Amino acid sequence: MKFKNFVIFCILIFLFSCSSKKSKQEIVIWHWMTDREEVFNKLAQKYSESKVVTVKFETYAPSDVYREKVRAAAQGGLLPDIYSPLGDQRELASFIKAGYIEDLTEYMNTGWKDWFFEAVLQQNTYKENNEWNLKAGIYGVPIDVVSIQIFYNKKIFEKLNLSVPKTFDEFINVCRKLRESNIQPFVSGFGEEWLIDVFSKSFEYQILGEEGMIKTIKGEIKYTDPRWIQVFELFEKMRDEKIFAEGIITMINKDAERVFATEKAAMALNGSWGINVYSGMNPDLKYDVFMPPKIANAKYPLRIWVSSSFLNVNPKSKFKQQAVEFLKWLTEEQQQIILSKETKNIPSNKNVSSEIESDVLKNFASNIDKSFPTLPVVENWKVIGTKCRGIQSIIIGQKTAKQLALELQKEKEKVISEIKLGSN
Amino acid sequence: MKKDYHISNALFVLPAVLMFAIFTIYPFVKTFQLSVYEWDGISPNMKFVGFKNYIDIILADKIFWKSMTNAGVITLLALTFQNLLALILAVIIDRGIKFEKFFRTVYFIPPILSGVVVGLVWKWIYDGNYGILNTILSYIGLEKCATSWLSNPKTALLSVAIVHMWKGFGWGFIILLSGLQTIPRELYEASSIDGADSFKQFYYVTVPLMIPIFFIVSILTILGTMQIFDLIYSMTRGGPAGATEVPISYIYRYMSNNELGYATAMAVIFGIVLFLLSILQIKISRKLKKV
Numbered sequence: 165m166k167f168k169n170f171v172i173f174c175i176l177i178f179l180f181s182c183s184s185k186k187s188k189q190e191i192v193i194w195h196w197m198t199d200r201e202e203v204f205n206k207l208a209q210k211y212s213e214s215k216v217v218t219v220k221f222e223t224y225a226p227s228d229v230y231r232e233k234v235r236a237a238a239q240g241g242l243l244p245d246i247y248s249p250l251g252d253q254r255e256l257a258s259f260i261k262a263g264y265i266e267d268l269t270e271y272m273n274t275g276w277k278d279w280f281f282e283a284v285l286q287q288n289t290y291k292e293n294n295e296w297n298l299k300a301g302i303y304g305v306p307i308d309v310v311s312i313q314i315f316y317n318k319k320i321f322e323k324l325n326l327s328v329p330k331t332f333d334e335f336i337n338v339c340r341k342l343r344e345s346n347i348q349p350f351v352s353g354f355g356e357e358w359l360i361d362v363f364s365k366s367f368e369y370q371i372l373g374e375e376g377m378i379k380t381i382k383g384e385i386k387y388t389d390p391r392w393i394q395v396f397e398l399f400e401k402m403r404d405e406k407i408f409a410e411g412i413i414t415m416i417n418k419d420a421e422r423v424f425a426t427e428k429a430a431m432a433l434n435g436s437w438g439i440n441v442y443s444g445m446n447p448d449l450k451y452d453v454f455m456p457p458k459i460a461n462a463k464y465p466l467r468i469w470v471s472s473s474f475l476n477v478n479p480k481s482k483f484k485q486q487a488v489e490f491l492k493w494l495t496e497e498q499q500q501i502i503l504s505k506e507t508k509n510i511p512s513n514k515n516v517s518s519e520i521e522s523d524v525l526k527n528f529a530s531n532i533d534k535s536f537p538t539l540p541v542v543e544n545w546k547v548i549g550t551k552c553r554g555i556q557s558i559i560i561g562q563k564t565a566k567q568l569a570l571e572l573q574k575e576k577e578k579v580i581s582e583i584k585l586g587s588n
Numbered sequence: 589m590k591k592d593y594h595i596s597n598a599l600f601v602l603p604a605v606l607m608f609a610i611f612t613i614y615p616f617v618k619t620f621q622l623s624v625y626e627w628d629g630i631s632p633n634m635k636f637v638g639f640k641n642y643i644d645i646i647l648a649d650k651i652f653w654k655s656m657t658n659a660g661v662i663t664l665l666a667l668t669f670q671n672l673l674a675l676i677l678a679v680i681i682d683r684g685i686k687f688e689k690f691f692r693t694v695y696f697i698p699p700i701l702s703g704v705v706v707g708l709v710w711k712w713i714y715d716g717n718y719g720i721l722n723t724i725l726s727y728i729g730l731e732k733c734a735t736s737w738l739s740n741p742k743t744a745l746l747s748v749a750i751v752h753m754w755k756g757f758g759w760g761f762i763i764l765l766s767g768l769q770t771i772p773r774e775l776y777e778a779s780s781i782d783g784a785d786s787f788k789q790f791y792y793v794t795v796p797l798m799i800p801i802f803f804i805v806s807i808l809t810i811l812g813t814m815q816i817f818d819l820i821y822s823m824t825r826g827g828p829a830g831a832t833e834v835p836i837s838y839i840y841r842y843m844s845n846n847e848l849g850y851a852t853a854m855a856v857i858f859g860i861v862l863f864l865l866s867i868l869q870i871k872i873s874r875k876l877k878k879v
Contacts, residue, residue, distance in 0.1 A: 228844070235629050249630075255846060258630040348717075355825055410716035411736035413828045414744070419715075428717050545845045557829040562741060578648075 189217045191487050192244035194237075196230035197473060198223055199440065203506040207499055217486045238264050245481040246491065248304070248474050254542050256288065257296035259476075260303055266477040269301035271488050277302060279495060279513045283535035284309050284472045295541045304474035305491040306512035308503055311528045311535075312362050312435045312469040315442075318450040320347060320430045328454045332398065335457035339407040342430050350402075351409035351429035353417025354559070357552035362469040363433055364555060365536055366456035367395050373464035374537050381541045383580050387572040396565030398459070399558045413556040425449055436528040440508050453527050455534070470535035472512055550575040623853035628846040641853035652854060655826075655833040656861070662749045662834070663813040670753035671805055674760030679790070681761075682768040692765070699758035707822030710751045714738050714823075738824050741831040748832050752819055756812065760805045767801030768794065803873040810865055814858075 195204070201223050208219040222244070224230040231250050237243045238259065249259045259265045277285060288304030290296070316328065324345055329335040339349035353359045368377060371391045379385040380392070402408065409429045412420070417434065424432035425445035432438070433456070442449050458466050477487045493499060500511040501519050508522060510529045517529045554568035563571075623641055627634040645652055677695060681688055698706065713720050716736030725734045737747040775793050784792065817836040820826060826833040826841070835858045842851035 231844075238630060251846075255628075255630070258628050258846070262631050264630070355827055411739040414736075414739045414824050416825070419711075423717055426718075549841075553827070553829045556827060560739065560741065560828055562829060 189483060189486065191217055191219045191246065191481075191483050191490055193219065193221045193246040193475065194230070194234065194244045195221060195223060195248065195473075195475070196225050196227045196250065198225045199437075200473075200503070200507050200509075203503060206506075207494065207502065211490060211493060217483065217490070219490055238262065241480070243478045243480070245478055245483050245487040246475050247478065248476055252542060253287075253290075253538070254296070256303065256476075257290070257294075257298055260290075260298055261296065263479060265303050266479040266484060266488075267299065267301045267303060268305065268477065268488065271492070272302045276492060276495075279515060280306055281309065281470075281512065281514045281532050283470055283533055283537075284512055286538040287472060288474050288476075289538070291540060293540070304476045305495060306472035306474055307494065308500075308507065308512050309470060309472045309510040309529075309532060310436045311471075311510065311532060312359075312433060313453040313455055313528060313531070314350075315424060315432045315434055315438055315451050315453050317424070317427060317430045318452055320427065328452075329457055330454075332457040332459045336401065336405050336407070338431075339402075339405055343406050348409040348423070348429040349407045350431045350433070351412060351415070351420045351423045352433035353415050353420040354408075354412045354556065355414040355416045355419075357549060359417060359433065360552040360555050361548055363456065364395065364399075364551065366466065366468060367398050367459060368392075369467040369536060370459050370462035370464050371395055374539070378539055378541060381539065381543045383576065387576055388569045392572075393565050393569050396555070396558060396568050399555050400565050403559050403561065408559055413559050421445065436510060436525060439522060439524055451524070453524055455531060466534065467536045468531060468534050470532050544576075544579045547572065547576050547579055619852050620856060622848055623856050625849045627848045629843075629848045630846065634849075637849065641850045642857065644850070645854055645857055649854075651830060651833065652835070652838060652857075654830065655835045655838045656858075658745060658832060659814045659816060659834040661745060662752055662816060663810055665746075665749045666753050666756060666809050666813045667806055670757045671760050671764075671802075671809060673753070674757045674805070675764050677757075678761050678764035678768055679794075681765055692762075695761045696758045698755045701755070703755065703818030704822045706751065706755050707819045710747075710819075711738065711823045714747055739828050741828050744824055744828055744831045748819060748823055751823070752813065752816055755819070756809070759808065759812075763805050763808075764798070764801060767798050771797050799873065799876050803869065803876075807866060807869055810869065811862060814862055814865075 197204070201221070204221040208221055212218040224233050227250055234243070234247055234249055243264060249255055249265070256265070284306045285302065288306070289302045290298045290300055292300045294300070320342070321328070324341055326338050326341060329338045342349040352363065371394055372380065372385070376385055376391065380387065409415075409420075409423055415423070420432060421434060421438060421441050422445060423429045424434070425442050427449070442451065455466060455468060475491060477484060477491070481487055495513050497513055497516050500513040500516045503509070504511040504516065504520060508525060510520065510525060510532070511517060520526050520529055550572055551568070554563060554571060557563035558565065558568060624636065624638055625634040626637045681691055685691070714737035716722065716739060719737070721737065722734035725731060735743060737743050771794065776789055779789050779793055815836055816834055817840070820832055820834050820837050824832040826837045835854065839851050839854045839858070842854065
């Protein structure tokens with residue numbers, strides 16, 4: 165009898181705890197940004213004090229683990245109110261198609277979208293007739309912005325009397341002088357394919373332009389086209405001039421950051437987050453940034469990689485309206501200033517970019533409009549992988565530009581035939 | 589009464605059967621089911637493609653087979669050098685040397701360390717910029733041999749294999765040592781009276797009695813090495829230019845890019861290959877036992 169009473173008591177406690185949770189208005193946000201955890205919690209507390217709704221940020225890191233968690237939760241119908249699928253446009257499109265992401269166009273059209281950098285907002289925006297047949301609209305809210313440029317060590321540059329290179333030839337000359345002084349010119353986390361892609365794209369856009377890139381993705385321009393070979397030949401040139409740091413092709417970005425922070429390389433292709441990283445690794449390091457080199461006689465303007473930490477709203481959330489309101493509050497000027505100051509990231513709200521304290525970050529922010537355009541089509545990941553591994557091979561002298569072009573075209577044709585088979 | 593007896597028996601077995609069904613049979617069936625579909629892991633709709641994924645992998649995916657070869661090379665090195673080292677050390681310890689317990693503990697430290705941690709430490713050792721290995725080579729006048737061990741396609745796979753063997757020999761050592769200690773000492777005494785020297789004792793007494801243990805160690809080595817991932821991921825991520833790609837890292841790449849059908853088909857093929865290897869080894873071991 166006693167046992168029976170105990171069981172009933174436990175069931176009642178369980179039911180009570182469940183019901184009390186349901187009646188509470190709590191917005192749950194899943195994110196992967198460990199460096200922003202503290203400030204997010206502060207802002208959540210600030211918001212909860214002024215509103216009826218409480219906000220809870222839950223961090224899941226590293227980003228791989230976060231991605232898997234989101235995918236599993238999507239399958240189980242357990243997504244939180246606000247989250248991000250963390251992926252490219254293709255992956256985002258899959259989430260939207262499956263009904264896991266809310267269309268925010270209606271909210272954004274109330275003037276909200278004017279707060280953001282145009283180039284940044286485009287990354288979660290789908291235009292009419294897009295590759296995925298999605299309804300045109302804005303699907304995400306940018307929280308802050310990151311961009312990739314080339315950091316350089318001011319002390320080394322001053323010591324060797326070097327000026328910041330603007331063109332590719334100047335860049336090569338600077339590298340030559342650095343090598344002559346036994347300093348490794350350039351480092352980056354080229355063990356991570358996406359960083360090779362970012363560097364390569366800054367040349368690709370100059371040589372092929374937006375239209376050329378789209379045509380290549382559609383298969384109308386072959387990778388064996390002389391323009392593509394010209395892109396790969398730039399890497400041959402850089403390899404021959406010994407610009408790359410020792411072991412660059414298996415370095416993850418953390419290793420590359422260490423090489424630059426310990427002054428073992430004079431230049432580093434890295435993101436704006438590097439400001440935080442370098443100040444932690446070597447507070448005395450003096451550096452600034454410059455844009456990737458411009459190719460002489462390039463037909464098209466120089467473009468750089470710009471991205472943003474987006475948050476998306478779960479359309480099945482019980483507190484969808486409140487979730488949107490919170491995101492609007494988070495991107496208001498006051499909160500964006502706090503976020504930028506605490507995290508040293510570029511705010512997504514363009515109206516507060518003048519509030520950025522760091523000169524280097526200001527330099528990053530001033531070039532956001534030069535971002536790679538958001539294309540209506542995305543290259544298949546296998547083709548990108550083949551390209552990046554091919555560039556690695558060029559760097560270590562295993563392949564020539566022409567060999568890579570042929571191999572890449574072969575992979576592209578394979579992917580095209582797979583897509584054709586799939587659609588049949 | 590008899591019926592009750594059977595019901596109570598079944599009830600006792602039921603939790604284990606349920607656990608086995610949920611955590612072993614269901615994932616196995618689900619994996620096979622996924623492998624005949626094309627699915628991005630997100631969409632509610634999966635497209636049935638039959639055995640297309642299998643055909644593509646077997647006939648056209650050169651990288652998958654290259655990754656199998658890479659894993660095979662590491663496995664072969666581990667089977668020979670790693671297990672040989674383990675055996676030599678086990679024999680030495682079995683002879684009863686000084687500080688036996690100390691060595692036994694030291695040899696077992698690498699296997700209990702996290703693969704990612706070991707990978708990162710060795711990555712540091714191999715580093716071309718500030719690695720200890722190159723510093724030592726320069727110090728002893730072999731600076732010409734210094735290289736970026738993990739970024740050079742000629743040395744990358746061997747460098748990873750060495751770390752894997754260093755990390756794994758402790759398992760073999762412990763199992764072989766426990767096997768050696770089960771061999772009755774009288775056999776050695778009798779063979780000694782018959783005039784057998786240490787080598788003959790090893791060849792005629794130790795080896796035949798250790799065959800089941802060699803078999804277990806080699807099975808564990810093959811299964812463990814073919815599935816190598818943590819070291820690869822933390823040291824090279826499959827690079828440079830795919831030189832250290834192994835099946836699991838390749839499958840992981842497809843999984844990360846939301847090609848779940850193809851990835852699971854690779855996993856099934858990989859599982860079958862491992863299964864066949866184990867069967868082959870069992871057969872070889874049985875033949876050896878008869879000999």
